[in-house]
Each structure stands twice: as C-alpha cells, then as structure tokens.
Amino acid sequence: MGDVHPFRGKADKPAKPGCPICGKRSDTDHRPFCSARCKQVDLGRWLGGDYRLPTEEVAEPEEVIAALGAGEDQAPDR
C-alpha cells in the first residue's frame, strides 16, 4: 500500500518495457498495461479472442419498444 510516495519525483522512469500490448508506458491504474483498453485486449487473448467489454450494456427491451413507439409517433408520413 505504499503506492503514493512523496519523494517519487524522478523515480518515474519505466523500469519495464511498458504495455505488453502496444508498448506504451504502463499506467499506474492499469499496469502493466497502458490503459483499460489494452487490459481488455490482453484479457481477450486469454479467453481466446472472444470476449465482451464489461461496460457494454444491452438495452432493456421495454426501452427499445418505447423508443420505437415514440419514433413512430413523431415520424412524418411516407
């Protein structure tokens, strides 16, 4: 838990090559990756390339129906 160090100053040099996916400098929040995206890419490789982003949400059917209904209501005649 000694992540925050007041004398960290010049210890900022990356000791490792960085992100194993794209090679960029790794981010402290996502190391050894540079971003959540590369983290997902790596995870996807582990899972065989077939994976979904956890942030992806499927719309509720009711919302879709309501949206379609509202759209039809306001749609001009064709």
Ligand SMILES: [Zn+2]
């Ligand atoms: Zn990366």
